[in-house]
Amino acid sequence: MKKRLATAAGALLAVAASVLAAPSAAQAKETAAAGFHVSDGRLLDANGNNFVMRGVNHAHTWYTSRTPQALKDIKALGANSVRVVLSSGHRWTRNDTADVAAVVSQCKANRLVCVLEAHDTTGYGEQSGAATLAQAVDYWLSVQDAVKGQEKYVVVNIGNEPYGNTGHSAWTSDTKNAIARLRNAGFDHTLMVDAPNWGQDWSFTMRDNAEQVFATDPDRNTVFSIHMYGVFDTSAEVSDYLNRFVSKKLPIVVGEFGNDHSDGNPDEDAIMATTQRLGLGYLGWSWSGNGGGVEYLDMATGFDASQLTPWGRRMFDGANGIKQTSREASVFSGGGQTPTIGSCAVSYRVNGWGGGFNADVTVRNTGTAAVQGWQLDFAFGGEQTVKSAWNAKVTQSGKQVRATPEPWTGTIPAGGSVSFGFNASSTGGDTVPASFTLNGTTCAKS
Structure with missing residues (x-):
């Protein structure tokens, strides 16, 4: 078993220095009408149509002034979703309610599904100053007005890579508690939860406990996110990990991955091919602004969409890439329910x-x-x-x-x-x- 250190999301920091009863049919219908929801292991949009994320990560919290143009460029290149880095204020300048609301508005204007993530939890237990998942929930409660009513357009990623390689056994109970607090506070969104071990789950803590975490969510509306870097450097490892979720009908996306990394060389071709074969979402890391030795993970040089890097060209134009496989969410395209036919x-x-x-x-x-x-x-x-x-x-x-x-x-x-x-x-x-x-x-x- 490979054991790695920090992922790209962690390296980017250098630029800034008990199972509940199943929901009733009426509750399930209400959840479905509200926004994104999970059904039979698949992520469906508010119209009941299958939605497969094809997008990238954008480091909004460090580059707030870049966000309006970045989202336009990401959409123009074919993405249907964007994962947006936010700060709870524990390590970087806090993104307040008004700022989060503006990001949501910009995502919607560009017809992008907005995956919002609180980044300060990165590497908790190993990274000095990292926030706990409980503190991430406090943040979401404080900005709830920015996302309330946006369940058709927003997925809430509770905390980025919430544990390093120390103390990761607490992931299961802490994730359950985080989901419960958000549901009790009225969050009806699809919730996304990252794996521990800097997101790479080499300990298989998320993989082996995902069923009980999913069952604990009273809305059964939690999606699991694996970050694939050096741990996932062979096709066999990529396929085995993802297929274990698919076989159990547990929703999973690759929330981050790259074409190279300081902890090993991930197999990006296998990641993109396997997610396409299984109908799973992926969000590549990252649009631009990387530092800490992983500048090669920029997809656009200096936030310039006309200067895509080799990684950017691979992500958008390559086999199983965004241009080839992305489909816009029907909540934007006006698709509604899939049309019925006579015969x-x-x-x-x-x-x-x-x-x-x-x-x-x-x-x-x-x-x-x-x-x-x-x-x-x-x-x-x-x-x-x-x-x-x-x-x-x-x-x-x-x-x-x-x-x-x-x-x-x-x-x-x-x-x-x-x-x-x-x-x-x-x-x-x-x-x-x-x-x-x-x-x-x-x-x-x-």
């Missing part, structure tokens, strides 16, 4: 070989109105794993598979069809799925 038919043809197959899928709209935007859901009957896809984005969680369109396959005309395909490995046969649903409507098989 549909699906053709599913398999070309198999030992250990794998290609599937060619045709979705026909047999109704009388065009479908703008679609979502096809089905389940594998055996042990199949999607490897790649074309003309659609195909994600998998357990046996459940979901296909959504590429920009050029987004409309199915009345009486028309769209086709896509995917490649998968198989150890349990290549049988045709038992049923297909298109935007919630069961389709005939043809």
Whole structure:
């Protein structure tokens, strides 16, 4: 097991010197209507549509004057979300209610989902002056007016990397207490919780206790965040960690990662490919302004979007990067609930070989109105794993598979069809799925 020291979020500091009862159906409906919410291990927006974060981190608390332009640039490059660094005042100048409200307003104006994080908890127990999670909760309570009513647009990341490599066993109880206090105070937002060990969870404290932490949240609306740096320097480590959450239907995002780091060389290609395959969110570190020896993690030189660094070009333009995979939250695009249709038919043809197959899928709209935007859901009957896809984005969680369109396959005309395909490995046969649903409507098989 690798044991590392501080992550990029910690290095950036140098620039500034008991399970509750499940919610009732009515409560779940109310939570869903309020804003982002977790369902079956997935993060859904207020319209009930799947939302996969594709964004970057921005160090607002040290560069407040840069934020308006930075958010515009980040959006223009294709991001659908931004993780914003705030200070509770324990280590740096406090971002007050008015400032937080301004950040939220700027995120919304740029149609970016705003993940707000309190940074002063970084490396608690090891980093001198770091705040506790309880102190982070005090901060959120003090700025609650800035985020109240913004549940459709804001995710509250309680505390950045809340423990170093000392005392991390307290993460579970302290995280439970933090969630309980925020819920009791009326926070209905999706809450995000970072892992200990400078965010990298080499001790597996978050991984092994995530189920009980999630169950403690009365809203069942907590997302876990892993920071992937030197600990995650192989594809196997990336895949194993993320799949353990997916298999338990626990929501997870990669809240920070880089292309290099002083504690080892993370496998950014594996991180981006694996999150795309599993339909999980990622937020790269960071837009600009890094110091403390990790200046190479800047995506834009001097906050200039026209001067992307190699890391910035990889993040935005590379395989499984933001431009290729990001989809705007439907609360901004006006998508509402995924449109229903009158009737549909699906053709599913398999070309198999030992250990794998290609599937060619045709979705026909047999109704009388065009479908703008679609979502096809089905389940594998055996042990199949999607490897790649074309003309659609195909994600998998357990046996459940979901296909959504590429920009050029987004409309199915009345009486028309769209086709896509995917490649998968198989150890349990290549049988045709038992049923297909298109935007919630069961389709005939043809």
